[in-house]
Amino acid sequence: MQTLGIDLGGTYVRAAVVEADGTILGSSKQALTERTPEAVVAAIALAKRAAEAEAPGARVERCGVGAAGQLEGDSGVILVAPNLGWRNVPFGALLAEKLGQSVRVVNDLSAAAWGEHEAGAAQGAPDVLTVFVGTGVGSAIIANGALVQGARGVAGELGHVKVVPNGRLCGCGEKGCLEAYTGGHHLIELMKEALAAGKAPLLAKAVGEGTPNPAQLEAAAEAGDVDARAIYDQALRFLALCLGNQVTMLNPGRLILGGGVLAHAPHLRQRLEGALLAVASVASRTGLEVRTAALGDDSGLIGAALLA
Numbered sequence: 001m002q003t004l005g006i007d008l009g010g011t012y013v014r015a016a017v018v019e020a021d022g023t024i025l026g027s028s029k030q031a032l033t034e035r036t037p038e039a040v041v042a043a044i045a046l047a048k049r050a051a052e053a054e055a056p057g058a059r060v061e062r063c064g065v066g067a068a069g070q071l072e073g074d075s076g077v078i079l080v081a082p083n084l085g086w087r088n089v090p091f092g093a094l095l096a097e098k099l100g101q102s103v104r105v106v107n108d109l110s111a112a113a114w115g116e117h118e119a120g121a122a123q124g125a126p127d128v129l130t131v132f133v134g135t136g137v138g139s140a141i142i143a144n145g146a147l148v149q150g151a152r153g154v155a156g157e158l159g160h161v162k163v164v165p166n167g168r169l170c171g172c173g174e175k176g177c178l179e180a181y182t183g184g185h186h187l188i189e190l191m192k193e194a195l196a197a198g199k200a201p202l203l204a205k206a207v208g209e210g211t212p213n214p215a216q217l218e219a220a221a222e223a224g225d226v227d228a229r230a231i232y233d234q235a236l237r238f239l240a241l242c243l244g245n246q247v248t249m250l251n252p253g254r255l256i257l258g259g260g261v262l263a264h265a266p267h268l269r270q271r272l273e274g275a276l277l278a279v280a281s282v283a284s285r286t287g288l289e290v291r292t293a294a295l296g297d298d299s300g301l302i303g304a305a306l307l308a
């Protein structure tokens with residue numbers, strides 16, 4: 001039997017028919033032109049049909065969704081999904097009714113971490129910390145081979161750990177979160193603020209009339225742009241502190257790093273590894289394997305399907 005995995009982002013939805021071993025048999029992607037729950041459910045139904053058409057003979061009876069947002073345990077209720085503009089949406093029930101199938105909704109990072117655990121860089125490791133630094137910062141904890149969800153289902157939100165009391169406003173509505181200093185969206189905002197203030201001359205030259213990106217930030221910092229360096233070093237320092245402390249707390253056997261910011265700033269990943277190991281206690285980092293996520297964009301699809 002196969003299961004359907006759904007990756008629900010803010011601008012698109014992807015669907016895949018997935019084998020029990022994590023192999024993708026068929027997949028499809030639908031742009032989200034509207035973001036009401038009804039429109040998203042309809043887009044998922046379309047994506048499902050297209051994915052199933054690529055996998056003739058597959059028998060799909062269950063569906064797993066990885067959604068960017070905070071969920072209420074296994075109830076299928078999405079408490080907050082900032083990039084969809086949702087609050088308290090009974091999404092799992094709506095989708096199950098539309099598809100006529102049982103549906104499990106999990107956090108997108110939980111899905112990605114589970115995909116890496118079952119078919120990617122975390123295979124064979126019972127205790128895993130997974131951290132993705134992309135547009136936002138997400139993480140998930142696997143302990144004794146099981147996802148740690150917490151009493152309300154929102155455990156592992158490393159992106160919303162506070163690093164500056166009453167600091168920058170984060171997309172979650174709270175202030176001073178790690179994500180507000182290190183997520184791709186906020187790095188771009190920090191660069192724009194510096195450029196608007198007439199700072200970061202080397203970065204300004206590289207960016208021109210375009211939108212700054214993390215690769216340009218790293219290049220400008222390395223070329224000696226003091227203002228770019230301040231933003232870059234701050235992000236590196238906060239990430240290293242939070243990740244290193246999590247290693248001390250959880251003593252994972254494997255740490256999986258992924259996400260667009262780490263992929264596109266070529267030296268940040270290596271610097272972060274060195275810096276976080278320097279923060280973690282000697283006992284907790286001894287024997288720790290740090291690996292790069294192996295499944296790319298498919299980790300969430302595969303993990304959501306296998307969690308269904």
Ligand SMILES: [Zn+2]
Nearest residue numbers: 160170172177
């Ligand atoms: Zn936050």
